[in-house]
Amino acid sequence: MLYSSITKKGGRLTLTLFLLGSTFLFGQYAGSEACKACHAQQWDGQAKSGHAKALSRNATTWNFGAGIQAITPVSQLDDQFYLEHGQSDFKGVKAKTPGHVNTDGVKYRITDPGSQIMKCFQCHSTGPLTLTADFAIQPTELGVRCESCHGPGAEHIERGGAKTAIFNPGQLNGSxxxxxxxxxxxxxxxxxxxxxxxxxxxxxxxxxxxxxxQKSEGALTCISCHKPHEALARSGYDAVCSGCHAKPAHKAVAVAGKTCVGCHMPVVKPQPNLGFTNHWIGIYRKGPLRP
Ligand code: HEC
Ligand code: HEC
Ligand code: HEC
Ligand code: HEC
Ligand code: HEC
Ligand code: HEC
Ligand code: HEC
Structure with a gap:
């Protein structure tokens, strides 16, 4: 849930959004460039990921999405509205933006309670959002970068890499x-x-x-299969399955030459140009939507 507060500072409007329940309400953001010197390996991989490219800017147009699946353009109309364009780019193919009824686009009022457009920027950028005097939304940093996941890092850097001043999600269990x-x-x-x-x-x-x-006591997490500082691997997932299922019992199907995830995590296509992997690992007898 989002909580927003609009305050006036030295004649300028500042709007700050907080993700309620997030660990990161306080502290100064340093920007991912500041992490590079000491964490070059994480930095190099992360910069190539869909996360880093989840938001970019082209003159007056904001491009949402890394382009791995799709890019939806968004632009500011005036001091009240942003427009989510009615056409998106699906890997070079232009088609209607998901959820839209026509290609005219959808208008979002900037100051609506729970502002939808602010939420777009919140999930696709790093750090707090501010508003300029003419109500242009300004992210602190484009894309999902270091401090989206680790929290504000200025203090960690000032203290020469103090562990206590930065969040490491590595120990989190599955839930x-x-x-x-x-x-x-x-x-x-x-x-x-x-x-x-x-x-x-x-x-x-x-x-x-x-x-x-459910039955692996928190041992199976998102990072069992995804390296948090790299782009999608596109292969190697079956080795994770084999770590828990050395000899699965297959009676009804021939599995030779096929991948585990191809059958047990099928791809679902909500529209022709988009595909998502079903993360409900199971036995799919009646199509890819649910086991
Ligand atoms: C001046 C060098 C330096 C900079 C700049 C720096 N770090 Fe670190 N960081 C370290 C050192 C050293 C450690 C290891 C501490 C240890 O193992 O005792 C560390 C550890 C970490 C850890 C693991 C903490 C843990 O509990 O295991 C994370 C996460 C991290 N840094 C994130 C960042 C992020 C994000 C940035 C940029 C905002 C950043 N660091 C900038 C030096 C730095
Ligand atoms: C601040 C919001 C945010 C957080 C937190 C976040 N993600 Fe993402 N993630 C995104 C967005 C936005 C995209 C879409 C990027 C794109 O357009 O392809 C994405 C894409 C991805 C992708 C596809 C990336 C690629 O390179 O193709 C993976 C895998 C992923 N996230 C895993 C994770 C995991 C695992 C975590 C927790 C450790 C996580 N995400 C936390 C927002 C987030
Ligand atoms: C609650 C966080 C959140 C909000 C709010 C949000 N996004 Fe995203 N967005 C994501 C995540 C996570 C992904 C990655 C989805 C995936 O690939 O599984 C994503 C992916 C995308 C993509 C790439 C296509 C795709 O589905 O992978 C586009 C384009 C996009 N978002 C645009 C927008 C726009 C425009 C808005 C506002 C109208 C918006 N998003 C609001 C989290 C969010
Ligand atoms: C999508 C969330 C996400 C983003 C973005 C992210 N990290 Fe991490 N980071 C993690 C997770 C999850 C771990 C724990 C990895 C583990 O234990 O295997 C981690 C661990 C670390 C560590 C501890 C050593 C290690 O590699 O396990 C460092 C240092 C670190 N991250 C630095 C960075 C830097 C620098 C950036 C930006 C370039 C960054 N991270 C971006 C999620 C993220
Ligand atoms: C058992 C392995 C496994 C686990 C655990 C897992 N994933 Fe995935 N994930 C996959 C596979 C396989 C793909 C297809 C990726 C590919 O083509 O490289 C995928 C793809 C994705 C994508 C790209 C869009 C899509 O749906 O295809 C995102 C985003 C993602 N995973 C996020 C997550 C998050 C967040 C978690 C934790 C809730 C998670 N994954 C846990 C195996 C896993
Ligand atoms: C951390 C360990 C772990 C990993 C990794 C893991 N599983 Fe499982 N899996 C389990 C457990 C535990 C069960 C439940 C067994 C039972 O009910 O006795 C299970 C059950 C299953 C089932 C039966 C599901 C049902 O609904 O009856 C299938 C199919 C399966 N796993 C496939 C996979 C595939 C494919 C992968 C890799 C993408 C995978 N598993 C990764 C632990 C794991
Ligand atoms: C051609 C599709 C297909 C492939 C490939 C496949 N499976 Fe299965 N799997 C099934 C079906 C269908 C069942 C239901 C049981 C049967 O075959 O009689 C099943 C059952 C299972 C079960 C539950 C039975 C048990 O042993 O507890 C597990 C676990 C499992 N598979 C894991 C895997 C793993 C791991 C891989 C990759 C090494 C894999 N499967 C590859 C289709 C597949």
């Missing part, structure tokens, strides 16, 4: 990691319509349904 990544990828607990193909992109909610997840 805590679901909530943590779920602050943007959506948290389990929401009522979900399992027949709706669009919901499959909410990975924490789906993983939470798997027997693998």
């Amino acid at each position: 805590a990691m679901n909530d943590y990544c779920g602050s943007c990828h959506r948290k389990p607990g929401e009522d979900t319509d399992w027949r709706e193909a669009w919901n499959v992109r909410h990975q924490p909610i789906y993983l939470n349904q798997s027997k693998c997840f």
Whole structure:
């Protein structure tokens, strides 16, 4: 849930958004460039990830999405409204933006309670958002960078890399990691319509349904399969399955030459140009939506 506060500082409007329940309400942001010198390995990999590229700017247009699946342009109309464009780019193919009824675009009022447009920027950028005098939204840093996940890092740097001044999510168990990544990828607990193909992109909610997840006492987390500082691996997932399932019992199917995830984590296509991996690991006998 979002809490927003508008304050006036030296004649300038400042609007700060906080993600309620987030660990990161206080502290100074340093920007990812400041992390590079001491954490070059994490930095180099992270810069190439979909996270880092989740928001970019091209003159007056904001581009949401890294382009791995899609890019949706957004622009400011005036001091009241932003427009989410009605056409998006699906890897070079232009088509109607998901959720839109036509290609005219959808207008969002900047100051609406729970402002939808501020939420777009919140999940696709790092650090607090501010508003200029003419109500232009200004992210602290574009994309999902270091301090989105580790919290503000200025104090950590001032104190020469003090561990106590930075959050390391490495020790989180499966449920805590679901909530943590779920602050943007959506948290389990929401009522979900399992027949709706669009919901499959909410990975924490789906993983939470798997027997693998429920019966492994927190050992299976998002980072069992995804390196947090790298782009999607595109392979190597089956080795993770084999770590817990040395000899799965297959009677009804021939599995030779096929991947585990191809059958047990099928891809769902809510529309022709988009595909999401079903994170409810299971036995799919009736199509890819649910086991
Ligand atoms: C001046 C060098 C320096 C800079 C700059 C720096 N760090 Fe560190 N960082 C360290 C050192 C040294 C450690 C290891 C501490 C240890 O192992 O005792 C560390 C550890 C960490 C850890 C692991 C903490 C833990 O509990 O294990 C994280 C996460 C981290 N840094 C994130 C960041 C981020 C994000 C930035 C940029 C905002 C950053 N660091 C900038 C030196 C730095
Ligand atoms: C601040 C919001 C935020 C948080 C926190 C977050 N993500 Fe993401 N994540 C995004 C956005 C936005 C994208 C979409 C990038 C794009 O357009 O492809 C994304 C994309 C991804 C991708 C696809 C990346 C790629 O390179 O193609 C993976 C995998 C992923 N996230 C895993 C995680 C995991 C695991 C965590 C927790 C450790 C996490 N995310 C936390 C916002 C977030
Ligand atoms: C609650 C956090 C959140 C909000 C709010 C949000 N996004 Fe995202 N967005 C994500 C995450 C997470 C992904 C990665 C989804 C995936 O690939 O599974 C993503 C992916 C995308 C993508 C890439 C296509 C895709 O589905 O992977 C586009 C484009 C996008 N978002 C645009 C927007 C726009 C425009 C808004 C506001 C109208 C918005 N987002 C609001 C978290 C958010
Ligand atoms: C999507 C969330 C996310 C983002 C963005 C992110 N990290 Fe991390 N980081 C993690 C997680 C999760 C771990 C724990 C990894 C583990 O224990 O295997 C981690 C661990 C670390 C560590 C401890 C050593 C290690 O590699 O396990 C350092 C240092 C670190 N991150 C630095 C950075 C820096 C620098 C950036 C920006 C370039 C960054 N992180 C961006 C999620 C993130
Ligand atoms: C951390 C350990 C762990 C990992 C990793 C893991 N699983 Fe599981 N899996 C389990 C446990 C525990 C069960 C429940 C077994 C039981 O009910 O006795 C299970 C159950 C299953 C089932 C039966 C599901 C059902 O609904 O009946 C399938 C299929 C499965 N796993 C496939 C996979 C695949 C494919 C992967 C890799 C993508 C994987 N698992 C990764 C621990 C794991
Ligand atoms: C058992 C392994 C496994 C676990 C655990 C796992 N993923 Fe994935 N994830 C995959 C596979 C396989 C893909 C397909 C990726 C590819 O093509 O490289 C994927 C793809 C993704 C994508 C890209 C969009 C999509 O849906 O295809 C995102 C985002 C993502 N995972 C986020 C998460 C988050 C967040 C978690 C924790 C809730 C998580 N994953 C846990 C195996 C896993
Ligand atoms: C061609 C699709 C397919 C592939 C590939 C596949 N499975 Fe399965 N799996 C199934 C089906 C269907 C079942 C239901 C049981 C049967 O075959 O009789 C099943 C059952 C299972 C079970 C539950 C039975 C048990 O042993 O507890 C597990 C665990 C499992 N698979 C894991 C895996 C792993 C790990 C891999 C990769 C090494 C894999 N599967 C590859 C389709 C597949």
